[in-house]
Amino acid sequence: xxxxxxxxxxxxxxxxxxxxxxxxxxxxxxxxxxxxxxxxxxxxxxxxxxxxxxxxxxxxxxxxxxxxxxxxxxxxxxxxxxxxxxxxxxxxxxxxxxxxxxxxxxxxxxxxxxxxxxxxxxxxxxxxxxxxxxxxxxxxxxxxxxxxxxxxxxxxxxxxxxxxxxxxxxxxxxxxxxxxxxxxxxxxxxxxxxxxxxxxxxxxxxxxxxxxxxxxxxxxxxxxxxxxxxxxxxxxxxxxxxxxxxxxxxxxxxxxxxxxxxxxxxxxxxxxxxxxxxxxxxxxxxxxxxxxxx
Amino acid sequence: xxxxxxxxxxxxxxxxxxxxxxxxxxxxxxxxxxxxxxxxxxxxxxxxxxxxxxxxxxxxxxxxxxxxxxxxxxxxxxxxxxxxxxxxxxxxxxxxxxxxxxxxxxxxxxxxxxxxxxxxxxxxxxxxxxxxxxxxxxxxxxxxxxxxxxxxxxxxxxxxxxxxxxxxxxxxxxxxxxxxxxxxxxxxxxxxxxxxxxxxxxxxxxxxxxxxxxxxxxxxxxxxxxxxxxxxxxxxxxxxxxxxxxxxxxxxxxxxxxxxxxxxxxxxxxxxxxxxxxxxxxxxxxxxxxxxxx
Numbered sequence: 001x002x003x004x005x006x007x008x009x010x011x012x013x014x015x016x017x018x019x020x021x022x023x024x025x026x027x028x029x030x031x032x033x034x035x036x037x038x039x040x041x042x043x044x045x046x047x048x049x050x051x052x053x054x055x056x057x058x059x060x061x062x063x064x065x066x067x068x069x070x071x072x073x074x075x076x077x078x079x080x081x082x083x084x085x086x087x088x089x090x091x092x093x094x095x096x097x098x099x100x101x102x103x104x105x106x107x108x109x110x111x112x113x114x115x116x117x118x119x120x121x122x123x124x125x126x127x128x129x130x131x132x133x134x135x136x137x138x139x140x141x142x143x144x145x146x147x148x149x150x151x152x153x154x155x156x157x158x159x160x161x162x163x164x165x166x167x168x169x170x171x172x173x174x175x176x177x178x179x180x181x182x183x184x185x186x187x188x189x190x191x192x193x194x195x196x197x198x199x200x201x202x203x204x205x206x207x208x209x210x211x212x213x214x215x216x217x218x219x220x221x222x223x224x225x226x227x228x229x230x231x232x233x234x235x236x237x238x239x240x241x242x243x244x245x246x247x248x249x250x251x252x253x254x255x256x257x258x259x260x261x262x263x264x265x266x267x268x269x270x271x272x273x274x275x276x277x278x279x280x281x282x283x284x285x286x287x288x289x290x291x292x293x294x
Numbered sequence: 295x296x297x298x299x300x301x302x303x304x305x306x307x308x309x310x311x312x313x314x315x316x317x318x319x320x321x322x323x324x325x326x327x328x329x330x331x332x333x334x335x336x337x338x339x340x341x342x343x344x345x346x347x348x349x350x351x352x353x354x355x356x357x358x359x360x361x362x363x364x365x366x367x368x369x370x371x372x373x374x375x376x377x378x379x380x381x382x383x384x385x386x387x388x389x390x391x392x393x394x395x396x397x398x399x400x401x402x403x404x405x406x407x408x409x410x411x412x413x414x415x416x417x418x419x420x421x422x423x424x425x426x427x428x429x430x431x432x433x434x435x436x437x438x439x440x441x442x443x444x445x446x447x448x449x450x451x452x453x454x455x456x457x458x459x460x461x462x463x464x465x466x467x468x469x470x471x472x473x474x475x476x477x478x479x480x481x482x483x484x485x486x487x488x489x490x491x492x493x494x495x496x497x498x499x500x501x502x503x504x505x506x507x508x509x510x511x512x513x514x515x516x517x518x519x520x521x522x523x524x525x526x527x528x529x530x531x532x533x534x535x536x537x538x539x540x541x542x543x544x545x546x547x548x549x550x551x552x553x554x555x556x557x558x559x560x561x562x563x564x565x566x567x568x569x570x571x572x573x574x575x576x577x578x579x580x581x582x583x584x585x586x587x588x
Contacts, residue, residue, distance in 0.1 A: 033372055058363070209314070
């Protein structure tokens with residue numbers, strides 16, 4: 001420890017953890033330090049580049065608040081979120097695949113009955129969503145809880161539409177509901193559209209410098225929970241979207257790309273007479289049985 | 295890009311950078327993404343651990359302001375700062391070795407003449423510091439600029455002693471001076487003492503969880519600049535300090551451990567009659583010639 005140089009520094013940092021009583025933490029930090037140091041050696045990181053990184057992380061922290069999570073955006077755009085999601089969601093191929101949570105989920109969304117309109121005034125073409133939640137053997141899951149959230153036709157989530165700094169969020173196009181006894185759910189909302197992730201901060205500067213665009217293909221988020229099953233965090237993506245091949249957060253899975261079907265004005269699934277075109281989406285989710293308690 | 299899974303995600307992220315026009319940036323980000331993903335795979339990072347990391351980085355950002363740099367502390371305590379310092383300061387063994395800048399340097403320190411007292415009222419035992427700045431052939435460097443800074447006897451830097459939030463820093467134990475025509479410098483200050491790095495934030499929690507202490511051995515910081523020579527950022531460490539073997543930021547180099555000599559009351563080097571014990575430190579720095587312009 002007394003004569004640290006570029007060859008001995010890594011071992012010195014690892015040795016300093018020898019009194020750590022938490023084996024998992026020591027495993028994680030050992031790997032983290034080894035990779036962090038290998039990265040710095042491999043690119044021979046300069047003092048100026050290191051200082052830029054310190055400033056980048058500082059700005060990322062300072063732009064983050066309870067409405068905006070720039071570190072999640074950073075993790076998403078570097079593919080870390082999708083890697084962590086997939087390696088923690090290995091499951092039988094019959095089960096619906098998981099994808100990233102994203103930075104716009106919030107707890108405490110309003111509760112709705114099946115059939116209600118969760119858009120709550122958000123702008124967009126009307127869309128009727130329905131489906132079933134089932135288990136691996138096809139059994140319907142009654143009383144499963146769904147959290148659903150999406151952006152409006154301008155690509156903004158309700159949490160981004162704050163009238164003034166510090167004002168309360170008006171929940172729109174976001175809600176919670178439960179499946180019926182036959183495992184079915186259905187609600188009205190709006191058609192999701194492609195949108196750019198917030199790119200007026202450090203992550204946007206990074207994407208720009210890397211020659212990358214900030215767009216995500218249109219999608220609808222689901223977080224589904226039911227006793228006896230693994231929770232499922234996923235999205236459904238709109239087939240035909242131009243950004244399916246270049247999602248800024250690398251979250252697209254083929255099995256999650258589905259058709260939103262366009263209908264001419266007429267009688268909607270809920271019996272409403274629609275005077276404008278509307279869309280329907282029908283999708284059945286299959287949950288994985290919960291892992292046995294360890 | 296359409297069917298990302300845990301095996302294809304890394305390649306997908308690298309492929310997304312193919313339009314990056316900045317070769318150095320692409321080199322850095324390629325290595326960063328590869329190591330970040332390898333780390334997550336190696337430890338099979340869980341969703342909860344990922345979320346903890348997001349929260350840790352967020353708190354690290356939020357505690358950072360113009361007086362406190364928690365990301366520098368994080369880099370220091372993980373050994374990254376020392377690695378970057380050493381790999382960017384390879385030099386002939388006759389040259390004084392570099393070490394980390396640390397989070398307490400600030401620009402605009404007061405200017406002093408040789409012989410003046412830079413402590414400006416900071417608490418501590420009196421100390422008279424002197425030395426020469428020379429080149430590799432022993433040539434004295436006149437007019438070299440020194441930035442010097444240190445903590446007081448309680449282990450605090452002036453920037454940590456803010457009377458009230460937002461108040462101006464009163465510079466203490468920090469100053470700038472220039473070498474005389476024979477390359478000599480001398481000033482009065484105080485004896486540095488060992489101190490813990492700020493450990494009431496995320497980095498302190500990390501050290502605690504890893505079974506590490508936050509202490510640094512007593513030291514005096516120097517940043518020396520002279521035309522025609524490479525700048526030198528370094529410290530001198532007090533011989534005999536109990537933390538020389540376990541510096542929390544891994545910055546100790548044997549060649550930088552020196553004796554502060556204790557003297558009984560009497561006539562100090564500057565002619566002052568000292569009625570209390572005082573210390574002297576004498577050290578000669580050797581600068582590396584500047585690299586030729588590229």
